[in-house]
Amino acid sequence: MxxxxxxxxxxxxxxxxxxxxxxxxxxxxxxxxxxxxxxxxxxxxxxxxxxxxxxxxxxxxxxxxxxxxxxxxxxxxxxxxxxxxxxxxxxxxxxxxxxxxxxxxxxxxxxxxxxxxxxxxxxxxxxxxxxxxxxxxxxxxxxxxxxxxxxxxxxxxxxxxxxxxxxxxxxxxxxxxxxxxxxxxxxxxxxxxxxxxxxxxxxxxxxxxxxxxxxxxxxxLERLSPRRPKTGAYPVLFDERIASSLIGHMMAAINGTAVARGASWLRGAVGEQVLPDGLSLIEDPHRPRASGSRPFDAEGLATQRRAVIENGILTGYTLDLATARKLGLRSTGNAARGTSAGPSPSAWNLELTQGTRGRDALIAEMGTGLVVTSMIGATINPNTGDYSRGAAGFWVENGALAYPVSGVTIAGNLRELLRRITPADDARPWLSRVVPSLLVEGLTLAGE
CATH class of the missing domain: 3.30.2290.10 (PmbA/TldD superfamily)
Known part of the structure; x- marks a missing residue:
């Protein structure tokens, strides 16, 4: 064919x-x-x-x-x-x-x-x-x-x-x-x-x-009889199942289309610290058997492995030819398209540096807080990075899961939030986005 x-x-x-x-x-x-x-x-x-x-x-x-x-x-x-x-x-x-x-x-x-x-x-x-x-x-x-x-x-x-x-x-x-x-x-x-x-x-x-x-x-079964936690500022651990959404919000902000339009809270942030020291985000479109792999992009340019973030520092944006030209830069080989539209920038396989401790160890460190296992809706200001999402998961007391919770809203600023993440070591290596559970200190929870 x-x-x-x-x-x-x-x-x-x-x-x-x-x-x-x-x-x-x-x-x-x-x-x-x-x-x-x-x-x-x-x-x-x-x-x-x-x-x-x-x-x-x-x-x-x-x-x-x-x-x-x-x-x-x-x-x-x-x-x-x-x-x-x-x-x-x-x-x-x-x-x-x-x-x-x-x-x-x-x-x-x-x-x-x-x-x-x-x-x-x-x-x-x-x-x-x-x-x-x-x-x-x-x-x-x-x-x-x-x-x-x-x-x-x-x-x-x-x-x-x-x-x-x-x-x-x-x-x-x-x-x-x-x-x-x-x-x-x-x-x-x-x-x-x-x-x-x-x-x-x-x-x-x-x-x-x-x-x-x-x-x-x-x-x-684990979600039966949920409660609503008290409003306040607590540590939050984003379970591995949904932790990649945080990285997804960041990737949306460094997408060439958003940057070129001026609707990005990371516009002008190349060379700045956006993740903690020691954490890198690697894009690898050549990883075997991964859904984001491809030999070339939708404009015939070679795809290539690159450190989107290296040791916490943003190294560049995700660009196709048009957005690169508008910004006076070079395409990163990230053009994607379907048959009914022209190309636009899209990230390929991503992998965040994993931590050295398991999810349970991070929960034990939390003392009192929230483990988020599912999220609904999203309110994100593209210019400031202000962030608010509905969530459900498990309340943590004395470093252990205590009971399920639902009907809670998490709020914070993505620029500040991402610089405080602590990764676990539980990412699934076969996913296109290999992101472990992420612990974030001091997020605002709206519950009872």
Missing amino acids: SDTLSRLTETMLSAAARAGADAADAMAVDGTSLNIDVRAGKLEQAERSEGTDIGLRVFVGRRSAVVSASDTREETIATMAERAVAMAREAPEDPNAGIADPDQLIRQWDIGALELADGSPEPAPAALEEDARRAEAAALAVTGIAQVQSASAAYGRQNVHLAASNGFSGGYARTSRSTSCVAIAGEGLGMERDYDGDGRTFQADLRSPEEIGRSAAERA
Whole structure:
């Protein structure tokens, strides 16, 4: 299929040139996805989708337009190109728009080393259904579980090819396999739910359905009879399951789009301390079997390992070509795109320096405080970093978990908060964002 996608992108580029485009890039994506849901031991839903999508971006001078379609006939592509060029001629000029110069392009790469796609056969629907059933049965086997809200298994495969009039042409395949379960404990207004799940590139790496179902059930039981803590300033430990959200907020603030627009609380912070001494945040798009890995970005530039933060110091922003040009910098090879829009900056695999102590050791240090295991909503001021989120988890007294809590709001300033984090050593190494549990001193909690 990769040859077919390559031909489609070349057909789009040729059509764009005939329509009068000065430059163009094209993307073709085909994929298969299969999702199975089980409820009460029976198949509840089965969905399968297959299709090919194409996208074309054209430039007329510094004016550009993007068009997309799921019809790959040559006459459709010709019409797409004509419409795109007509749209571009009416678009406003953007001095930062344009594809890469040929000398910026990646020349060679090793797809095999990244292990982006599982070579084993696509799982049969019956096999996915069996995994979902096993996860549900494992959850229901735990005493105290009233029901399982959902148990699911899914598979996906995607082929991507990108080409541009500057001479770039490249593509790759990617697979995904997942199992998940949501369990419910308690009755009536006292019901609580929690989940577990796993998603991998290779099916052989996936955790067992039994482990996932049992974990979801145990987590739901732990949340029964929650209370609301007293309002005040306390240490807060963000559990590994949700700790990466803090790093995500920081990455949003150093995204080139936010910085170029002036809507970032880290604008102008390159070279400044943003994390504690000794902590680094490494981006590695070449990590095997990771969902954020790729050999090149959506503009044909080489992806590369970089220290986004080194020893607590912010080293740079996340940039594509347009935002780099606007800021007078160089692209970091972080352009991402789909078929219906142009590129924008996006971070790849991230890994935060882990600590030397476990989660339980950090809880013991807290004395009195909160362990957060789930969060809802978010209010973040993009210019100041003021932060407020609803949370649930467990209250800590005398350095030990005391009882579950819910209905609490956490507030602080991200710029100050991130400089006070203490990491545990419990990050899951196969995730795209490898972030351990994070302890933060002195956050404001709004409870009773």
